[in-house]
Amino acid sequence: MAPEELFRKLRAGDRAALGRAITLVESTRQLDREHARQLVELAAHAAAPGVRMGITGIPGVGKSSLIDTLGMELLARGHRVAVLAVDPSSARSGGSILGDKTRMERLSHHPDAFIRPSPTGGTLGGVARRTRETILLCEASGYDRILVETVGVGQSELEVDQLSDLNVLLMIAGAGDELQGIKRGIMESADLVVFTKVDGENAARARLAAAEWGQALALLPARASGRSPEILLTSATTGQGVAELVERLETLAHEERESGRLDHRRRQQDLHWLEQMIDEGLRERFAAMPGMTAMRKALEDDVLAGRREAAGAAAELLDRFLPRP
Numbered sequence: 005m006a007p008e009e010l011f012r013k014l015r016a017g018d019r020a021a022l023g024r025a026i027t028l029v030e031s032t033r034q035l036d037r038e039h040a041r042q043l044v045e046l047a048a049h050a051a052a053p054g055v056r057m058g059i060t061g062i063p064g065v066g067k068s069s070l071i072d073t074l075g076m077e078l079l080a081r082g083h084r085v086a087v088l089a090v091d092p093s094s095a096r097s098g099g100s101i102l103g104d105k106t107r108m109e110r111l112s113h114h115p116d117a118f119i120r121p122s123p124t125g126g127t128l129g130g131v132a133r134r135t136r137e138t139i140l141l142c143e144a145s146g147y148d149r150i151l152v153e154t155v156g157v158g159q160s161e162l163e164v165d166q167l168s169d170l171n172v173l174l175m176i177a178g179a180g181d182e183l184q185g186i187k188r189g190i191m192e193s194a195d196l197v198v199f200t201k202v203d204g205e206n207a208a209r210a211r212l213a214a215a216e217w218g219q220a221l222a223l224l225p226a227r228a229s230g231r232s233p234e235i236l237l238t239s240a241t242t243g244q245g246v247a248e249l250v251e252r253l254e255t256l257a258h259e260e261r262e263s264g265r266l267d268h269r270r271r272q273q274d275l276h277w278l279e280q281m282i283d284e285g286l287r288e289r290f291a292a293m294p295g296m297t298a299m300r301k302a303l304e305d306d307v308l309a310g311r312r313e314a315a316g317a318a319a320e321l322l323d324r325f326l327p328r329p
């Protein structure tokens with residue numbers, strides 16, 4: 005199907021067309037990539053103003069369960085909800101969000117919700133780049149609340165910060181900060197810190213932890229927005245705190261948009277992606293150059309065997325790829 009035709013369908017809210025468009029964006033085939041570029045270009049100009057929310061936290065903290073409850077609340081408010089994932093490790097589990105559909109029982113059956121697993125394979129930056137384009141397609145298809153689930157270990161949360169308008173960091177009381185991979189960067193990019201599973205015997209512990217974290221967060225340096233992260237308590241099981249969470253997210257999104265910060269943030273993100281795609285494109289062209297694989301392999305062998313210095317070998321490959329002016 006021609007990109008224009010596919011676009012027309014996805015624009016009209018055709019789920020199958022949206023699915024096909026995303027598959028194009030995730031494809032590595034040359035022709036698909038060309039079509040994907042056209043689609044993304046069309047989508048970028050068509051997207052309705054929506055809100056992109058990053059949901060981060062260690063494995064098992066309760067991201068998918070909370071997204072299910074949160075998503076239902078957004079649907080009840082008349083929004084259309086898309087759930088995406090940035091999970092470069094999902095190849096391992098065969099697309100974790102797929103398994104997660106059981107954790108998003110209600111959303112996955114709702115006609116106004118769309119759930120898509122993380123693209124598999126490639127670098128984290130590549131996975132996130134494809135998720136960014138998927139966001140644009142979803143928005144063009146009428147989804148105005150985008151929830152991006154990311155495992156908050158390693159670098160994923162920093163990539164998701166380049167995709168989202170607002171970030172929610174999920175925490176669980178009792179798991180050490182160390183274990184939760186709480187780094188300064190992630191705390192600084194969180195708009196809301198949400199303690200999950202605040203039910204049963206965990207509830208009292210969560211309240212205590214939330215109070216402690218409240219004091220710690222107040223000490224963080226002021227951010228561009230002038231706000232420090234707020235702490236909320238939720239339970240996906242009982243639904244407690246979820247309406248408040250949605251209310252806060254909506255208010256924050258409104259404030260960010262009105263102040264112009266949201267627009268500025270997205271432009272900065274676009275710059276990041278420009279850089280990212282130049283890097284990615286260079287690497288691809290480098291790898292695809294005729295004879296490059298064999299030449300590279302030979303030089304790698306030389307470097308491994310200690311016959312060549314890495315710098316010289318790299319220069320030889322690069323000169324072959326792009327002669328110096």
Ligand SMILES: Nc1nc2c(ncn2[C@@H]2O[C@H](COP(=O)(O)OP(=O)(O)OP(=O)(O)O)[C@@H](O)[C@H]2O)c(=O)[nH]1
Nearest residue numbers: 062063064065066067068069070107201239240241
């Ligand atoms: N008691 C209680 N259990 C919860 C709650 N939310 C999630 N759980 C349980 O915690 C486990 C992990 O939940 P998920 O929603 O899959 O967590 P996740 O963060 O998406 O996990 P990954 O995608 O694997 O990183 C499941 O067994 C859930 O049933 C909650 O609010 N209360």
Ligand SMILES: [Mg+2]
Nearest residue numbers: 067068104153
């Ligand atoms: Mg999950």
